[in-house]
Amino acid sequence: MSAVDAAEAIPMTAKRRGAQLVMLAFAVAIVMVAYANVGLGKDGKVPAGMLTYGLGLGGVMLAAYLVLARFAPWADPLVLPLVTLVNGLGLVMIYRIEQAVPKLASASTQLFWTALGVVMFSVTLIVLRDHRALQRMTYTAGFVGLGLLILPLLPFVGREINGARIWVSVGGFSIQPGEFAKLALVIFFAGYLVAKRDVLALAGRRLLFIDLPRARDLGPVLITWVVSVGVLVLEKDLGTSLLLFGAFIAMLYIATQRTSWVLIGLLLFIGGAGVAGALFSHVGARFQVWLDPSSQALYDLPFGGSYQLMQGLFGMGSGGILGTGLGQGHPDLIPLSFSDFIFSATGEELGLTGLMALLMVYALVVERGLRTAVAARDPFSKLLAGGLSFILAWQVFIIVGGVTNLIPLTGLVTPFMSQGGSALLANWILIALLVRMSDAARRPPPQAIQDEGLTQVFKR
Amino acid sequence: MSELTLLLIRLAFLAVLWFFVIAAVGVIRTDLFGSRTAAQVAVRKPAKPSRQPAKPKKGEPRQLVVTGGPLQGTIINLTETPITIGRANDATLVLSDDYASSRHARLFPQDGQWIVEDLGSTNGTYLDRSKVTRPTPVHLGQPIRIGKTVIELRK
Numbered sequence: 001m002s003a004v005d006a007a008e009a010i011p012m013t014a015k016r017r018g019a020q021l022v023m024l025a026f027a028v029a030i031v032m033v034a035y036a037n038v039g040l041g042k043d044g045k046v047p048a049g050m051l052t053y054g055l056g057l058g059g060v061m062l063a064a065y066l067v068l069a070r071f072a073p074w075a076d077p078l079v080l081p082l083v084t085l086v087n088g089l090g091l092v093m094i095y096r097i098e099q100a101v102p103k104l105a106s107a108s109t110q111l112f113w114t115a116l117g118v119v120m121f122s123v124t125l126i127v128l129r130d131h132r133a134l135q136r137m138t139y140t141a142g143f144v145g146l147g148l149l150i151l152p153l154l155p156f157v158g159r160e161i162n163g164a165r166i167w168v169s170v171g172g173f174s175i176q177p178g179e180f181a182k183l184a185l186v187i188f189f190a191g192y193l194v195a196k197r198d199v200l201a202l203a204g205r206r207l208l209f210i211d212l213p214r215a216r217d218l219g220p221v222l223i224t225w226v227v228s229v230g231v232l233v234l235e236k237d238l239g240t241s242l243l244l245f246g247a248f249i250a251m252l253y254i255a256t257q258r259t260s261w262v263l264i265g266l267l268l269f270i271g272g273a274g275v276a277g278a279l280f281s282h283v284g285a286r287f288q289v290w291l292d293p294s295s296q297a298l299y300d301l302p303f304g305g306s307y308q309l310m311q312g313l314f315g316m317g318s319g320g321i322l323g324t325g326l327g328q329g330h331p332d333l334i335p336l337s338f339s340d341f342i343f344s345a346t347g348e349e350l351g352l353t354g355l356m357a358l359l360m361v362y363a364l365v366v367e368r369g370l371r372t373a374v375a376a377r378d379p380f381s382k383l384l385a386g387g388l389s390f391i392l393a394w395q396v397f398i399i400v401g402g403v404t405n406l407i408p409l410t411g412l413v414t415p416f417m418s419q420g421g422s423a424l425l426a427n428w429i430l431i432a433l434l435v436r437m438s439d440a441a442r443r444p445p446p447q448a449i450q451d452e453g454l455t456q457v458f459k460r
Numbered sequence: 461m462s463e464l465t466l467l468l469i470r471l472a473f474l475a476v477l478w479f480f481v482i483a484a485v486g487v488i489r490t491d492l493f494g495s496r497t498a499a500q501v502a503v504r505k506p507a508k509p510s511r512q513p514a515k516p517k518k519g520e521p522r523q524l525v526v527t528g529g530p531l532q533g534t535i536i537n538l539t540e541t542p543i544t545i546g547r548a549n550d551a552t553l554v555l556s557d558d559y560a561s562s563r564h565a566r567l568f569p570q571d572g573q574w575i576v577e578d579l580g581s582t583n584g585t586y587l588d589r590s591k592v593t594r595p596t597p598v599h600l601g602q603p604i605r606i607g608k609t610v611i612e613l614r615k
Contacts, residue, residue, distance in 0.1 A: 357481050361480075379531070
């Protein structure tokens with residue numbers, strides 16, 4: 001239905017560059033207002049850094065806009081402004097938290113990473129003129145992804161911070177290769193499933209009301225399962241493990257339309273998580289905290305207790321419906337309020353109303369991604385766009401579900417908001433890929449130069 | 461800074477945040493409730509044709525809909541340009557189907573009709589039940605089968 005109308009707009013399109021610029025300016029303006037609000041709420045005056053940060057963000061986003069207008073003119077007009085808003089609000093929250101806990105949070109570093117993220121966004125758009133080139137690199141992407149996942153486990157380069165061995169330090173920098181691995185793996189899944197989906201979708205027996213796949217087709221699912229459980233066990237990183245496996249199952253479902261894969265995936269994951277929970281104390285502790293976060297004994301545990309989670313819940317609780325107002329909450333009371341718990345800190349100051357708006361913005365980004373998948377003209381683009389949008393949504397679900405205690409808390413970044421360079425860079429690349437694909441999907445079909453129409457001119 | 465001012469700023473900020481969301485939805489409204497561009501064109505052209513802009517002759521197909529196969533649900537708008545179908549990456553509709561040839565078939569408009577032509581495919585193109593051996597006119601809703609994919613023309 002919606003595909004009809006979007007496609008209908010194509011002949012007279014609807015590049016909507018103007019709308020995009022207006023929305024972009026709107027997003028930057030909101031961010032600047034938020035800065036001013038932090039200063040007014042905290043010290044009663046507009047903060048000195050407002051212009052620097054605001055114009056810095058505005059300049060960076062204008063550059064991104066120009067690159068997009070030049071290299072992907074037909075791209076979706078909403079993705080960039082929406083991401084700008086989330087990224088900007090993240091900057092404001094980090095700036096605000098920096099006021100409260102100056103040692104850990106740093107808004108200027110985050111602004112630097114944002115700028116670098118936009119550089120990556122631009123480079124991806126400029127270098128990758130046709131995303132289908134990625135299809136040729138299916139297995140390369142798979143190996144690169146696996147390599148990046150394994151990298152932190154290697155001696156010398158890998159480092160363990162806060163109990164998770166997901167860091168690699170090169171020179172003075174620490175990066176999380178896992179963030180980039182997920183992109184490479186989604187590209188691999190998309191390319192692999194395009195090639196193999198017929199056999200995964202067609203062969204099999206029917207039992208009751210679900211189609212069971214053949215046992216030998218379970219191979220790739222089991223391999224992904226082993227890899228994600230390996231990540232869980234060896235790197236103690238629940239979030240990435242859940243993210244990877246979820247992404248694979250979702251893409252398998254998109255490719256084959258078979259519910260049985262989802263059921264098998266869920267069973268495997270629940271089984272794996274259950275076994276891991278029983279065998280490894282750090283996983284088991286998460287389950288206990290999830291089931292009974294308000295128990296005093298767990299709250300008082302020095303390490304691995306429910307202290308962080310409860311402080312975050314208290315924060316959101318004291319925010320209530322309308323929040324305490326920017327600059328007037330107590331993010332210093334929430335541990336890790338600049339990274340894992342930035343959503344709780346935001347919830348305290350903006351309240352449920354603000355959080356809902358934020359989630360709506362995420363939902364719109366994902367919706368644009370899925371629309372791109374629907375409108376795309378070849379199966380690889382459909383799967384890749386669907387998979388990338390899904391991991392974005394899945395990431396938000398895992399971390400927001402975690403800090404609100406809907407699901408066991410797993411350390412994942414809130415996309416575009418949490419402090420941290422690797423995740424920001426990887427997510428900007430993800431957005432660049434989505435923009436590239438939406439450009440291809442919305443571009444009008446090539447024009448014939450002669451009546452015969454067999455020879456066509458392709459506008460690149 | 462008085463409490464009241466801060467309260468007002470806080471409410472105003474939340475309102476602006478939601479206004480942004482609503483504005484964003486407004487931009488994509490065309491996706492959900494039909495193309496505004498089309499409606500504007502229709503308004504600008506005065507007189508009778510208020511519903512159908514550009515008024516293609518009645519009964520003339522406006523879109524190609526994939527009704528079966530892996531690409532089911534994909535819709536391509538028909539313009540004056542021919543549509544190529546096949547496994548080749550530069551086809552308008554790219555199939556990933558072992559039964560489709562790389563340049564399988566094409567559809568082109570001629571004198572207000574759309575014609576389907578098989579481009580020498582290995583497994584053939586079928587219009588309704590009959591194999592397409594020479595360029596054949598396609599009517600609305602007639603299924604065209606190419607490998608596992610079924611497409612049809614709609615208004």
